[in-house]
């Protein structure tokens with residue numbers, strides 16, 4: 001198996017699906033000639049032509065609206081929003097049309113499209129190149145939300161997202177676009193949506209995370225091991241519909257849970273998972289449900305290292321979950 | 327030709343260019359990280375236009391590419407350098423970095439065209455409150471294709487607000503040649519919304535100053551909007567990671583040949599140029615040095631649990 005970065009794996013996924021299915025079209029700002037700001041679509045225009053891989057105007061509303069229309073006509077659009085922070089001029093289409101089409105047409109129409117977009121902090125991008133709005137999308141009935149944490153996941157999940165009959169918001173952790181390499185299966189490779197991955201089995205505490213932060217959790221795990229704490233680490237992968245059974249099974253085993261996300265805390269994915277565990281598994285819990293999150297402020301440029309959860313805060317969260325510190 | 331005025335303008339233009347080049351050097355050395363958008367090649371517009379502003383009466387909105395606008399307006403190198411370094415002494419205390427500046431009557435936003443509906447609101451409020459002054463808003467050619475930009479033009483046309491829209495058409499939106507993804511012309515769009523439209527090739531800072539002065543006076547008096555398109559060019563990358571593989575060779579050649587900064591420089595006595603450049607280089611170096619020494623913001627103050 002070839003070694004790939006997350007970006008290469010995404011590119012591979014797009015190429016595999018475009019070669020297999022000529023309904024797949026790829027477009028967005030600067031995705032054609034230049035191959036995207038982060039080079040995810042590099043080489044695709046040369047290979048598949050300007051009709052299937054093209055540059056759009058600077059117009060998110062148009063990009064997403066056209067994607068919706070093309071999906072109605074049976075194509076499989078993969079629309080790129082350059083940074084998810086720039087999606088909002090087109091948010092109306094997402095919330096009013098894309099998410100609701102299947103419901104409001106009584107099931108006659110679906111919009112099988114993918115909105116691909118880099119998200120998250122870690123690149124010193126400041127206010128408009130760093131946000132983590134996954135909970136905002138997850139709050140809208142009718143959307144699926146997916147976030148890979150490794151190159152293999154990026155490929156397997158993106159292919160599944162393209163093949164899905166309904167709209168998928170596919171958020172890519174830009175911090176680890178180039179920093180992590182691993183062997184990625186060749187050709188058609190899928191990971192089913194809706195399934196978390198047990199990254200490491202453990203018995204003392206469950207740690208749930210996704211995206212770039214999963215790797216911070218793995219670093220924190222080194223410290224936990226030295227302290228004799230056995231953590232079960234879950235990579236959520238699909239934010240919605242999230243994998244409830246795997247989560248409950250793990251909490252039933254460990255009795256403790258720490259949820260690590262980089263988004264602002266209030267009404268975050270961490271909040272929803274915490275509520276879910278509190279409702280369904282309170283009898284198994286031996287300690288407080290702990291959230292380690294970003295802060296409830298717009299993303300700060302200078303204070304990014306303090307804003308994002310890090311090893312110190314994750315380890316502290318685990319100690320709190322275990323009742324070792326108040 | 328008014329050589330004193332030209333010397334004053336050249337000093338500001340050279341300040342902006344030196345600032346941008348210094349930022350490029352900081353990025354190249356890894357002393358600044360993240361992203362930043364330089365305005366090399368477009369300095370004459372910022373300087374020629376904003377030389378007219380009444381700081382107490384007018385309002386100015388910028389874009390993601392607003393170092394030049396900010397410096398033309400305020401001359402505050404230390405505050406801008408501090409902001410880019412994320413220092414507490416920055417324009418907005420290190421909260422924003424390069425794209426998000428706020429200072430007195432000047433506001434910017436990282437969303438292309440994103441300030442424009444607000445700019446119409448500011449102008450309408452001025453009109454309703456019977457206040458003098460106009461609202462000057464910069465935008466880019468790429469930003470002309472955003473829905474909110476077109477909505478803002480319609481609002482200004484419908485409510486006849488004292489807005490001056492200043493389009494800096496540098497032909498590119500990042501790597502996309504804007505013409506290739508634009509239907510019709512900007513002129514017909516703007517006129518379609520009922521706004522007077524003026525186009526000018528931005529080569530000569532004195533000429534820009536004169537033209538804008540006329541429009542500025544007209545809008546101050548009539549309280550009605552005007553749209554002004556400058557043909558210009560950025561002689562640098564879109565942002566720090568840009569290899570500029572997309573440039574149109576003819577455009578590139580024309581503007582290398584006709585760099586408005588060099589044009590102003592050539593028209594000035596050598597002695598004047600030398601004095602200005604030495605002074606500005608010292609000023610910029612000193613400001614960056616002080617910014618490096620300035621403190622970072624305090625996490626305990628900025629990051630607090632809520633509720």
Ligand SMILES: Cc1ncc(C[n+]2csc(CCOP(=O)(O)OP(=O)(O)O)c2C)c(N)n1
Pocket residue numbers: 029058060082086089390391436437438465466467468469470496498499500564
């Ligand atoms: C709504 C939105 N979409 C995308 C971007 C990313 N982006 C930043 S600048 C830019 C190009 C802007 O082109 P133009 O308006 O011509 O201004 P210029 O960069 O040439 O000054 C793009 C695509 C953004 N900032 N905001």
Ligand SMILES: [Mg+2]
Pocket residue numbers: 466467468494495496497498499500
């Ligand atoms: Mg432009």
